[in-house]
Amino acid sequence: MEDFLSEFPELSRETLRFIKKGFDASYRAFSREYGDAIEAVFDPVLYFLVWFEKLLQNSPWPIVLICFLTVIYFGSRKISVTIGSLFAFLLIGIFGMWEDTMSTVSIIGVCTMLSIGIGIPVGVLMAKSERAQRICTPILDIMQTMPSFVYLIPVVMLLGIGKIPGLLAVVIYAIPPIIRLTNLGIREVDREVLEAADAFGANPRQKLFQVQLPLALPTIFAGINQTIMMALAMVVIASMIGVKGLGQPVLKAITNQYFAMGLFNGLAIVALAIIFDRVSQSFGHRIQQHRSGSRE
């Protein structure tokens, strides 16, 4: 009786081992059976990612830099942000991190596109159906709180080490904000405006594209911003499973205690994060200018 109270009654060691072993064995069998097929599904994404990375790395750096600055200027419409970005990129290049930065930009870019492409439709679905919301909410909670190393294990078992597992890890971690905020944005649309759309005979598609999505856009944009930030935060962890970029030198610096190397690459990630954040935020502000001030 004393034993029962002081020690939590647990399964015997053999049973536990049997359960874990059985679980692992069946998953291994599954990955042996379907690993290649599943990998093939991701081939197009891989090709695109590799192409994009090569494009950024192999084009002459002045052209890439000019393209970046053009996008930054037209995204933010701010000279200060553009000039700040110019200096950041020049420093990155001078300190020998240009190639790694291009790798990181390419994987962040592809992850963001994937997250938007999957996240917005899922968010719309959640907003339209209570059932979808009930199913998706706990899954999103798990995606955001489960330590990323845990879901890296099955992904690596299934697909091996490389770009695609890294991409999946980043997307799993970064996609919840855009799904949640798309859902929230659509649910927050003024009931009376929706009623007006109904009263004028709008069908569900017209309501979605002419009323709900445009009105939810500022909130959706906050989600995109969050998604980019979280993707950047995953860069180091993704480098553990073979994703090239600024994460790998950081990882090397941790294992070998190279403080300066870690610091430089870390600062490069921070610089990218700030640039992405400023550009996407000012773009987000601009698309909702109708809410205050005039358009002139």
Added chain:
Amino acid sequence: MSEIKIQIKNLYKIFGKNPESALEQVKDGVNKDELLEKHNHVLGLKDINLDIKEKSIQVVMGLSGSGKSTLIRHINRLIEPTDGSVVVDGEDVLKMNDENLRNFRRTKTAMVFQRFALLPHKTVLENTMFGLHIQNIDEKDANTRARRWIDRVGLSGYEEKYPQHLSGGMQQRVGLARALTNDGEILLMDEAFSALDPLIRKDMQDILLELQDELHKTVVFITHDLDEALKIGDRIAILKDGIMDQEGIPADILLSPKTQYVKDFVEDVNRARVIKAKHIMSKLNGQDRDNAMFVDQDDFIDRFIDKVISDKPNCLIIKNKNNDEIGYLSTKRLSEILKR
């Protein structure tokens, strides 16, 4: 003038988990408070019957919670009734499938909302074209039609502004332009002017009456303001707690209120400004024309009362548009009506 456009018959609406069983209770005579207390259902509308004539303005008046906004939403079926029927142009709105209902809403009706319900991300012009975009009408045609109505409600020059930059009165003009651009025969106005300042409200009422003179739409107008109801309405229906207390022309409601509720409501109204000569005249039977005063049948009392006081006629002879004598009014009856 007399064709019936919208016919509402035995309409019931009960809000709650099991409206059907609550409906039986209501039909058995359970009242609103009892229904809420014992069965946890809210009685929205009870046995509403209303025939709305073509090309007239039907006002539905009541205080908040009386069910007036619920009633107007049954006409274009934004709300499903628990029981009853709504027939528009001989077709039962409640039997339409989704596609037919959308077409009905697109082409037959247009609605103006209390809090405007404009799209904040679209300009005045784009908002006005909203109904036409929904119908997939081509851009050029939609543009011309929208601009015409923007001009008609006095918003020329504001086409490219966003609703947030306009005052409440101007926003509601956009709401009105949007509804008129849709060109439906039925205009549903849900407390359309209630959120506006008194002066602007008066402006909007005048615009509506002016447009109605020209357009002859069938207008259903919801309001909680009796003065507004009397000014605009060809007929007025008074709702209380989901029950229709009285329905009729403004003068009848003023002169012979059927229930205490209506009586309380109309007590403080200035009758001289609401009642027309034709409403209170009696049949002619050989009245003396000596010192008689002639009055047009559509004149409100306050238009001729000063003259009655200064000229002291023996009686008033009422004439119609063709100058035929159609009735008379004694000064004694006139003073009774004004004293009530």
